[in-house]
Amino acid sequence: MLLQRDAAADGRSAFRAAQPVARALHPVARALHPVARALHPVAWWAWAIGLAVAISQTDNPLLLLIALAVIGYVVTARRTDAPWARALKYYLFLALSVIVIRVVFRSVFGGAVGGADHVLFRLPQIPLPHWAANVQLGGPVSLETTMNAAADGMRLGVLLCCIGAANALANPRRALRVLPGALYELGVAVIVCMSVAPQLVESGIRVRRARRLRAGHRRGLRGFRTIAVPVVEDAFDRSLRLAAAMDSRGYGRTASTGSANRRLTAGLLLSGMAGLTAGVYGLLDTTTPRLLGMPTLIAGASLCCAGLGVGSRRVTTTRYRPDPWELPEWIVAGSGAVAAAVLLLAAGHHVAALTPSFSPLHWPSLPLLPTLAIVVAAVAGVAAPPPPATEPLAAVGSRIATGAAA
Amino acid sequence: MIEFDRVTVTYPDAPAPVLRNVTLHIDEGEMCLVVGCTGAGKSTLLGAINGLVPHFTGGTLAGEVRVNGRSTRENPPRELADLVGVVGQDPLSGFVTDIVEDELAYTMEQLGIAPAVMRKRVEETLDLLGLAELRRRPLHDLSGGQQQRVAIGSVLTAHPRVLVLDEPTSALDPTAAEEVLAALTRLVHDLGITVVLAEHRLERVVQYADRVIHLAGDGTVADGSPADMFAITSVAPPVVELGRLMEWTPLPLSVRDARRSAGGLRDALADVPAPRRPDSAGEIALRGRGIVVRYGEVLAVRGISCDIRAGEVVALMGRNGSGKSSLLWALQGSGRRQAGSVNVGGDGTTAAADPKQLSPGAARRLVGLVPQTPADLLYLDTVDAELAQADRESQAGRATARQLLDRLAPGIAGETHPRDLSEGQRLALVLAIQLRAEPRVVLLDEPTRGLDYRAKHALITVIDELANRGHAVVIATHDVEFVAAAAERVVVIADGEIVADGATRDVIVASPAFAPQVAKILAPLEYLTVAQVSAALDRQAS
The missing domain is CATH 3.40.50.300 (P-loop containing nucleotide triphosphate hydrolases)
Incomplete structure (x- = not known):
């Protein structure tokens, strides 16, 4: 009894002693446990694109695996329970199939096998006519070529996963809301599509079920017609009603801008696009003059920005509760940028480590600086505030299942 | 507030105009009920108020419609969005966004209202229509009555002077309809908004109307006080039909008024057994x-x-x-x-x-x-x-x-x-x-x-x-x-x-929710329809 009370007193005094420490740590705690809110979607996209740029510089499987681990960690730590948050899974399947396809193709169109290579198996070789002498169909498949193909496929796969991560983390509707005003109509069209698609599915299910009531069930094209006609008519009616509603709610009110403004916008955007295309071509083709590369790209990009800016002036809409851009957004976007910058700079110095060859066969080394840079991208998983608890969207699924019965 | 000046609307390929030489004047703060049979032109009349007819539907409109002095001739619907709010029968088909809060803000975004003002108005509207708990809910998950209230709220945030509703309660159960109509009457009484409303189920709305516009079906339009108009309308709710049958004056429009006039009828029918359907059920x-x-x-x-x-x-x-x-x-x-x-x-x-x-x-x-x-x-x-x-x-x-x-x-x-x-x-x-x-x-x-x-x-x-x-x-x-x-x-x-x-x-x-009007008027007698009352009176007379 006495012992117990002493223990309790000990606990209390320890608590009192700890209180100033807790108070001192409060700002840290708040930084570590920020208020739940959705991160700006652009920050997630900047992070994912930065990581993708970094990954594009290497096909070292160890680095790629680390990058995949980073993506996996950030997505599981900061995704919501919205439907799009499950996107990463499908991108992982896609990545896996990219690797498989890559390996299969390299095995079939194998090419020459060096003397020191480890031959895994031999495919029956198909002799080709002399004009196709450079192509080899079938023949021996070596471990080295398979490894190279797999590493190559893995780079593309992890790149896809970066896009998947951005899709899973950023709310697509909120991402569309940050489009510049000149692209406003495009954003609205996408949003309308996103709400019409599930309705189409819903009315398809409803009509299919109703078809049984008439017993005139037919297969093939005519059967398809009996379902497609009411669904399309329904969708058409729906879009007309939506268009009327949007019109009466002020959609498409434009500030009075002259045709001069429209021509200027079109001219800027067109020349900007041409500049962008030429610039990308110049960057990728090393035989073109240097002037066609980066400078043209930058000129094209700035022309496009100017065009979007001028075009945005005619749109007079405002935004309700725009997403803020604060410290977490800077950190998340910055961590992606760091990874990209380090890998771009390191590309010249660590060629062997970043793009290892597997013939002769050897274990790839892990270059210190690029590894650290990719790990830095994982900071996003801590720096981003936790997502707010969302309302269950499962009911939407069940509504589609019940169709008109709900 | 709303003026129709010799308006004639003709749709292409139609043999006759839907509206013919309509002149109307609707004052500010009125709750105006549009009645008529299907196809008499109710939707055309409502659509003409904000210019959807003819800007969106096609057809030709002769004459002029003016709302608060602004003519629909020069102003297409989008330019009148700050003045007229329109709510349709199926709220879901008019929603542009997917979350309650965003939907409430959509019209204001289109009007270019400052973000701080938008924030305040959304909060006010959430309270006014009792939607505060639903603010972050997806629109698809709401019940019919809630969806209809969001649809009303989404046009109210723009502070329109006129609210046009085309059959707002047709798809709703009686309780949800009550919910929506209660919100509407509050808007008329507290904010002085002019409401123009078309509804098939007149029994739900008649008692709230200040004024009735009747479309006869041949393109002509008559308007007046509910008691005057319902004496002649082609469609009428059971309470009015009973009043017409009994030739009560003034014509009762609510169950309350009818009950007061019905004392004699209740006495007369007290000893007549209420007609029962013959028990026709077989195996x-x-x-x-x-x-x-x-x-x-x-x-x-x-x-x-x-x-x-x-x-x-x-x-x-x-x-x-x-x-x-x-x-x-x-x-x-x-x-x-x-x-x-x-x-x-x-x-x-x-x-x-x-x-x-x-x-x-x-x-x-x-x-x-x-x-x-x-x-x-x-x-x-x-x-x-x-x-x-x-x-x-x-x-x-x-x-x-x-x-x-x-x-x-x-x-x-x-x-x-x-x-x-x-x-x-x-x-x-x-x-x-x-x-x-x-x-x-x-x-x-x-x-x-x-x-x-x-x-x-x-x-x-x-x-x-x-x-x-x-x-x-x-x-x-x-x-x-x-x-x-x-x-x-x-x-x-x-x-x-x-x-x-x-x-x-x-x-x-x-x-209380399901009882028909005649049953409420004649309780505790067990009559359900005007036809039953009429048959009972005939039997008594013979």
Whole structure:
């Protein structure tokens, strides 16, 4: 009894002693446990694109695996329970199939096998006519070529996963809301599509079920017609009603801008696009003059920005509760940028480590600086505030299942 | 506030103008009710207020419509969005975003209102319409009444001076309709907003109206105080019909007023036994036992058992989402049914059968279902093609589909496209197609949606005839007055279970939400419809 009370007193005094420490740590705690809110979607996209740029510089499987681990960690730590948050899974399947396809193709169109290579198996070789002498169909498949193909496929796969991560983390509707005003109509069209698609599915299910009531069930094209006609008519009616509603709610009110403004916008955007295309071509083709590369790209990009800016002036809409851009957004976007910058700079110095060859066969080394840079991208998983608890969207699924019965 | 100056609206290919030389003047802060039969031009009149007619619908508009001095001639609907808010019958089809809060802000975003002002107005509107708890909910998950309130809120945030509503409560159950109408009256009384409203179910809105605009159907329009106008309108709610029958002056518009005038009538009818429908029910036509319908996690029907007799008309009532439709689909055999059994027939010549285990063709000879959206069943280009297809589909049966259709709705031209039919004609077409197979049991899911009083009377005649010929009829509906006139038995469903099952008078007279107007006026006498009162008076006189 006495012992117990002493223990309790000990606990209390320890608590009192700890209180100033807790108070001192409060700002840290708040930084570590920020208020739940959705991160700006652009920050997630900047992070994912930065990581993708970094990954594009290497096909070292160890680095790629680390990058995949980073993506996996950030997505599981900061995704919501919205439907799009499950996107990463499908991108992982896609990545896996990219690797498989890559390996299969390299095995079939194998090419020459060096003397020191480890031959895994031999495919029956198909002799080709002399004009196709450079192509080899079938023949021996070596471990080295398979490894190279797999590493190559893995780079593309992890790149896809970066896009998947951005899709899973950023709310697509909120991402569309940050489009510049000149692209406003495009954003609205996408949003309308996103709400019409599930309705189409819903009315398809409803009509299919109703078809049984008439017993005139037919297969093939005519059967398809009996379902497609009411669904399309329904969708058409729906879009007309939506268009009327949007019109009466002020959609498409434009500030009075002259045709001069429209021509200027079109001219800027067109020349900007041409500049962008030429610039990308110049960057990728090393035989073109240097002037066609980066400078043209930058000129094209700035022309496009100017065009979007001028075009945005005619749109007079405002935004309700725009997403803020604060410290977490800077950190998340910055961590992606760091990874990209380090890998771009390191590309010249660590060629062997970043793009290892597997013939002769050897274990790839892990270059210190690029590894650290990719790990830095994982900071996003801590720096981003936790997502707010969302309302269950499962009911939407069940509504589609019940169709008109709900 | 709203002025129609010699307005004539003509649609292309129409033989006559929809509105002819209409001159109207609607004052600020009025609650204005637009009444008329289907096709009389109610929607055209409402659409002309914000310029949707003719800017969006096409057609020509002669004369001028001015709202607060701004003419729709120069201003298309989007330029009037700050002045006129429009709410349609199906709120879901007008939603642009997916979250309540974003939807409320959408109109303001289009008008370019400053973010701080938007934030404040959204909060005010959430409170005004009682939507605060729903602010982050997806619009699809809301109930019908909540969706309609969001639709009203989403135009209110722009602070319009005029609110135009085209049948805002048609798709709602009585309680949800009350919810929406209460919100509307508050807007009229507290904010002085001018409300122009069209509604088929007049019994729900008549008592709130300050003024009635009547469309006669030939393009002419008359307007005046409700008491004056309802003496002559082509459509009227039961309370008005009773008043007209008894020649009460002033004409009562609410149950309260009518009850005060009805003292003499109650005394006169006190010793006349209320007419009962002859007990026509025969042997059991459909026997359902322990029916369970589940969609994923959601249990829509929880073990319902029911018997439907031949020659019986049963109304299935309950709020939106209570499981009425799921039960009908399960009874027909085309919908899901995870447990339980359904048996139809067994009248000596044929053995009882479960429609779910039969081919669709055989199932529809036992049970015919007209779904909530009848158009789902139509997929051919002309009425004739649909009828011919129905004849091919049903080997049995004596009358052709065309004969059935002519009995239900005479005079539908064979080359008409089914999409161009009115709501009532389309229902008749689908009903004819389903009756072609001569099913023993006929199930109707929400058949009165979009029907005016005249079309409802026609439907009641058809249903009576079906019952007399020995069909069992089950009708899922929210329409209390329709149930009072058409059904002899009412089954009330809540949360997938039967909560009441009995004779119409016993079930709905006792319920405050479900009692028809005549029952409320004549309580404690057990009269449900004006026709019953009229018959009783005739009997007394002779």
